[in-house]
Amino acid sequence: MLSEPRWTHVALPSSDLDASVDWYTTFTPLEVVARHADDDGQNAWLSHPGATDRPFVLVLVMFNAERGRPQPQLAPFAHLGIEVPTREDVDEVARRGAEAGCLHWEARQLPAPVGYVCALTDPDGNVIEFSHDQGVYAAVAERWGSPS
Structure with a gap:
């Protein structure tokens, strides 16, 4: 249970969520924790396996309207x-x-x-x-x- 404010994540836009997830799981120690989707787009949460005490998550977000377009x-x-x-x-x-x-x-x-x-x-x-x-x-x- 959360008992104090914590630094939890950084979110980055992605033009191709599957390609980004593949890249991060290939080149970094991060693994997919969860994936979510709705009418506006999809996201994937990546973190270190076993980081349960003070997890930090990289959130990759692909908005459907921006899919395939270069992102900031x-x-x-x-x-x-x-x-x-x-x-x-x-x-x-x-x-x-x-x-x-x-x-x-x-x-x-x-x-x-x-x-x-x-x-x-x-x-x-x-x-x-x-x-x-x-x-x-x-x-x-x-x-x-x-x-x-």
Whole structure:
């Protein structure tokens, strides 16, 4: 039960919901939690498996009237970030993104606190950053303590 306000989701428009869901479930650790549809369109909620304590959801939304039309996007610098456990994970996602034609930033080491990063673009051109050693979780744990 919700006992306090919480950051829960980010919503992005999609021109092809199935293509977007396929891209996110292929290149990120996210999985579909739920799908909804009504007369105006469809959406899909994606999250980390097992994230029940403080879930965070990516909501992909396709409005029927906009289907197949280019959608607004996070660009050129705005992006969503995913932290991965190793540098090799960044290299692997960069390799896979290059093969799929969606590599946006080559893997590279940047000054702290950014760390080792690459980025891909989703089917609508949104930038998704993959980082190692960025320290987001460490900074939160330092500020408020580790989860029990």
